[in-house]
Amino acid sequence: MDLRENSLEKSKIIANELKTSLEEKNIFHLRDIIYDTNEVTLANIFEEYFEIKDILFMFKVIKKEKTAEIFAYLPQNMKQQVINGLQDHEIKVMLDYMFTDDISEFLEELPANIVKRVLNSASNQRRSEINMILNFKENSAGSVMSTDYVELDPEITADEALKMIKDKERLAETISYCYITNNQHILLGFVSMKSILLASANTLISDIMETDVISVECDEDQEEVAKIFTKYDLLVLPVVNDQHRLIGIITIDDVYDIIQDEVTEDLQKMGGITPIEGSYINMSIIEMVKSRITWLLILMISATVSGLILSKNSDLTLKIPSLVIFIPMLMDTAGNAGSQSSAMVVRGIAVDNLNIGDFKYVIKTEFLNSLILGAILFAVNILRILVFMPKISMSIAILISATIYIIVTIANLIGGILPLLASTLKQDPASMSGPILTTVCDAISLTIYFSLASLFLGGGLYGI
Template sequence: MSEELETPQTISEQFESIIHLEDKLLIREFLNNQNISDVAELVDEYDEYASQIIGNMSTHRAASVFKILDVSVQKDIINQLPPLKSAELLNELPADDRTAFLEELPSEVVKELIKTLEPEERKITLALLGYPEGSVGRLMTPDYIAVKDDWTIAEVLEHIRNVGRDSETIDVIYVVNDKGEFVDDMRIREVILASPDHIVSEIIDYRYIALKVTDDQEEANQIFKMNNRVALPVVDDNNILLGIVTIDDILWVATEEFSEDIQKIGGTEALEEPYLEIPLFKLFQKRIIWMVVLFIGEMLTATAMGYFEDEISKAVVLALFIPLIISSGGNSGSQASTLIIQAMAVGEITITDWWRVLRREIMSGLLLGSVLGLIGFTRVMMWAQFFPQIYGPHYISVAFTVGFALVGVVLWGTLSGSMLPIVLKKAGADPAVSSAPFVATLVDVTGLIIYFSVAYIFLRGILL
């Protein structure tokens, strides 16, 4: 008889089978034999055991798992770990990851945790935290390989063997002179293929790309993308090499910026915490400001309608198309603002491209408005044949009013939605704050003015 093969247990099932045994050696052996990403998934799945999972791993592997967890989970783990273990974990973390975690904590907590760091790590952390928030200085790590420009390749290889294990990356080797000034960088491939007796200065070309320590993180993101690099050096105003920024940190920045922009486009302030983790009152605070601003904006719409009260009372039929007109303008404005904000975020357009954008949006607005205007005109003409009492004998004039008003409102919507982000960027503000709801509210008010101005042209002496 053939025996049935047992289905191998999943990592989760294996974890469940041993976590209740309270055998620390068994748990430690199991966790240390798993992939870092698999352990991170266990932490997410069994959040009640998060601190036990991290606490039972070797310090090096625990740090590797810790740095890829969500900030809210990291906070819980640090709070639950014994002081000695949390100190070991923080000391083991790469300087840039430790700084990223600490800057999310209240200043009182940061002060206490910094006291647990070893003197050298404390010095590095305080230096990184001293740079402006959102700057490249907050992202950089001092764990890199630097060599002198007068060294031989043999000396470089020996240096790599000695210090490479503690470096963030050995893919790129950084060259400095006797003053510590950055000279150039070399790919490890160039070092390996060069003759051992060659001098470093003989194989470098002195053409390099470097970040300033005070550069904005978004700018660094664009530089990485344009130059296809895995790491870039960071220098000060005197070109002294201070550290490096690696691609994993830049990807984190890109994700954070993308999330912030999406939230702002939706008409709310950016959330610093995951949605389910943020306190309800804090979530209320993030949303109420924009809600009030947009509500006040919509009150202007009511004011505009009150201004045209006489026209509406004389030609009630005009009121039937108000929702159609203002929603079309709002939709076109939201489309345009979203496209422009996204294009600016990824570096496809800059402030200097405003005239090209304006020309394209004028043509787009006319084309979009013409299509909608034609549909609106046709709709009125067709309905008038079946329901003549609705539009009366002057339905043709009403149809032209609706058609041309749609062209004007949609054109204005596309121009407002495309230009507002550029104007805000020029003023030094975040383009994402010209969110779709904000643009829609703006176009609602101006759309009514356009609509009734067109109505006055076509219906003057007839209904008005």
């Protein structure tokens, strides 16, 4: 039995035990099972095996801290059902035990009337914190941060700091690092829990804090946040406003979500799909159609260019029918070469911070690559035609191979340039790596192919 099957079997056993406890009204055993089970596992079990009325009952008889932990991992539709089934005072208590980034995340996708009810149920401080996060631009650092952190004065002692941390432990998302601010909340530095524990009781925090603190402004894009985490190998990152006042933190678990979202968005754009949130399983057919149809229509219309090129050269293909055989291969080769180049440059932009200043380097690199790749493909294609298509003349074989050499070179250059231009124009480079690039390369490959064919086989430019 593999790990997944073992996990499913374990979940089924826990679900059966919970159902038995519910049927027997054995609240004590029910609580023991829930307290001994990971909240992620419980959220999956609740989604798979229980109706909302049973979930609401279990939430009412367990500790509110555990309720908040499980609620954070429930799917969005189930969260909405839970909110609808809770009283206002129950919502308030649950919100007090939840981290603000988790609250803002699920509120963003709720109907306005339910959001209003949740905010009205929250305490004044909680409501203010949630509203601040919700008012930040979507996908900015401020929109994914948490306001649940430990803030310390530089003039207190290590012993006093420990007491403050103990008081705030339940409300803080992490206590691994505490942030040092002045009375205006200006970020001065940070101190690790390890440093506080190892310091003598009377040591001032100012004597053990680190002042070289990495921070991010609240309006920074979340993709840049992920890059900072990766570059500096961080577990937590403080968020400041334009006056360098500490307003929140971003933890590594949020960055995992950011990276997943960014990768999903890039893959969708590279596949010619309008970015859409939500999982494949939970997405409706209408949502899927809407996310795909726009680019399909654009690409269908843009493919008209390729059709016109073929139409204008129909006399040449009638004169030399064997030319038609190689059109799909040439178009595929051009598209694949461009996509490979584009994928490398998109990664370079994301990982190595490539920008328009590296234009000459990218052009040089892709040109040298294309010379080598083109030479290899030229030789292999000649051999392929001689072995598998002996009836094709050597002149046509050389024509096809020469076309491959040229289109690979051009496609590589285009694939390298387009993402750089997109990045410079503040557009997502990934959007230039999919069907758009392929369509451009198709048109160029056909133009080059028929131009060469007309020159060398048709006795001058023919039908172009």
